[in-house]
Amino acid sequence: MFNKHFEVIDGVRIHYVDEGSGPTILLVHGQPTWSYLYRKMIPPLVAAGYRCVAPDLVGFGLSDKPSNESAYTLRRHVELVAGLVEKLQLKGVTIVGQDWGGPISLRYAIDHQDNVRSLVILNTMVRMRPIPLLFTLAFRNGGFSSFLIRNLDLFRKIAFRHGWPFRRPVESSVLEQYRMPHPNAASRAGIAAFPKMIPGNSQHPNAGYISEIDTVLQTWNIPVLVLFSDGDIAFKIAEGQRIADMVPNGRFQVIRNAGHYLQEDAGEEIAQHMVKFLRDDAMVS
Numbered sequence: 001m002f003n004k005h006f007e008v009i010d011g012v013r014i015h016y017v018d019e020g021s022g023p024t025i026l027l028v029h030g031q032p033t034w035s036y037l038y039r040k041m042i043p044p045l046v047a048a049g050y051r052c053v054a055p056d057l058v059g060f061g062l063s064d065k066p067s068n069e070s071a072y073t074l075r076r077h078v079e080l081v082a083g084l085v086e087k088l089q090l091k092g093v094t095i096v097g098q099d100w101g102g103p104i105s106l107r108y109a110i111d112h113q114d115n116v117r118s119l120v121i122l123n124t125m126v127r128m129r130p131i132p133l134l135f136t137l138a139f140r141n142g143g144f145s146s147f148l149i150r151n152l153d154l155f156r157k158i159a160f161r162h163g164w165p166f167r168r169p170v171e172s173s174v175l176e177q178y179r180m181p182h183p184n185a186a187s188r189a190g191i192a193a194f195p196k197m198i199p200g201n202s203q204h205p206n207a208g209y210i211s212e213i214d215t216v217l218q219t220w221n222i223p224v225l226v227l228f229s230d231g232d233i234a235f236k237i238a239e240g241q242r243i244a245d246m247v248p249n250g251r252f253q254v255i256r257n258a259g260h261y262l263q264e265d266a267g268e269e270i271a272q273h274m275v276k277f278l279r280d281d282a283m284v285s
Contacts (some may be wrong), residue, residue, distance in 0.1 A: 001039055004062065009083035016055040016084065020046030023117070023278070024090045027054040028081065030099020030124070032156050032191040033261065034061025036177055037098075040267025042275075048275045050094075055084055057104070059190020060181060068161040069146065071083035072193035074206050075102045082112065091115060094278065098122035098263065100194055102211050110216040118223040118281055120274055121243060123262055125236045127214040128207055131200040138211035149192040150185040167231040167259040174264075216245050224250040225277040227270055228259035251277065 002017045017035045019042050027038045035054035042052045056063040058080055059072055066072070081104060085093065094117050097105030102124025109116045131140070141144045141153060142250040159165055160175050182188045199207035217224070224247045228240030237254055244252035253273055258265035 002042070005054065006062075007084060007087050009080050009087060012080055013064045014055055014058065014080060014084055016053055017042065018051070018053050018088075019043075019074050020049075020051045022049040022051050024051045024053060025094045025096060025274075026090065026105065027052060028076065028098075028101035028105040029054070029057065029060070029098045030097075030101040031194045032060065032159055032182070033099070033178060036061070037106065037261060037263045038096075038267070041263055041271045043091065044268055044271040045274065048271075050275075050278070053084075053088065053090065055081065056181075056192070057081075057101075059193070062181065063157075065182075065187045065190060067189050069189045069193045069196075070191050072197075074103065074107070074209060078107045078111070081108050085112075085115070092117045094118045094120065096120040096122065096274075098124055099260070100124075100197075102126065103213060105218075106213045107209065110213055110220070113220065113222075116222065117205070118278065119225070120277070121224065121226045121240075122283045123228055123232050123240075123260055124242060125210070125235065125239075126217060127211050128199045128202070128204075131198055135195070136200070140198070140200075145195065146192045149195075150188040153182075155191055155195075156182065156188075163262045166232060167229075167257050168265045168267055169205070170264065190214050209238065214246075217243070219248070221248045223277070223281045225274065226250060226252045227255055227262070227273060228252075229262040231257065231259040231264070231265075233264070234260055241244055 005016050005018050029037045034056045038054045059065050095105045095109045160178050226240045226244040228237050244250040255262050255266050
């Protein structure tokens with residue numbers, strides 16, 4: 001669908017989509033997806049006059065997949081995104097992040113505020129949150145969880161089914177594209193690492209690193225569009241409204257009949273909201 005591009009960032013081969021020309025939009029996916037998730041959003045954004053860059057995080061999509069889970073940390077993901085932005089010399093970027101792409105892209109944003117024009121926040125977290133016990137037992141339980149995720153592929157079997165992640169019909173060929181990058185246990189180390197990165201308490205190594213996002217957003221006067229779906233059991237509408245209310249220059253929109261992966265369910269609709277938001281921002285500035 002899109003041309004494949006690759007750059008080596010700090011020894012890691014990163015794949016990314018790069019389409020269009022004009023002001024740059026950086027689209028960062030989450031767990032356990034890849035840049036394919038943004039395929040419905042990119043064409044209308046390009047048609048509206050924007051350049052869309054969508055990387056595959058290390059361990060996902062067509063990027064390198066180190067087989068050791070210790071190779072994956074939240075800070076490492078942020079560093080590699082920052083390295084790609086620098087390598088491509090992207091300036092005045094609009095940041096889009098969903099799921100784990102939220103804290104990764106937003107952490108990049110607060111660390112590089114001079115290079116960020118606006119934010120689009122989709123179904124994600126910007127602070128510590130309670131972790132359900134069943135999730136902890138299944139996916140944050142050391143080697144047992146690694147076995148479930150890597151050898152039995154349990155996380156993806158849950159993620160890529162109709163009902164929770166998607167609210168609208170998804171063809172089997174589309175689901176196969178989501179599954180394609182991780183054919184065996186060795187390729188799933190990045191998937192196994194992500195659940196353990198969630199800070200469940202203040203002692204977790206990522207607690208302050210993520211919570212600082214929430215703190216900075218409260219005083220950062222930058223245009224922010226928050227889009228949360230009505231069918232996501234992980235990230236509720238109330239949290240999206242809270243984020244939009246707390247930022248100095250935020251607006252909020254609910255995406256109806258969409259699940260956790262709202263880009264799949266309503267990609268074109270999200271792109272329409274973004275174009276209006278970005279054009280309104282351009283008129284103000």
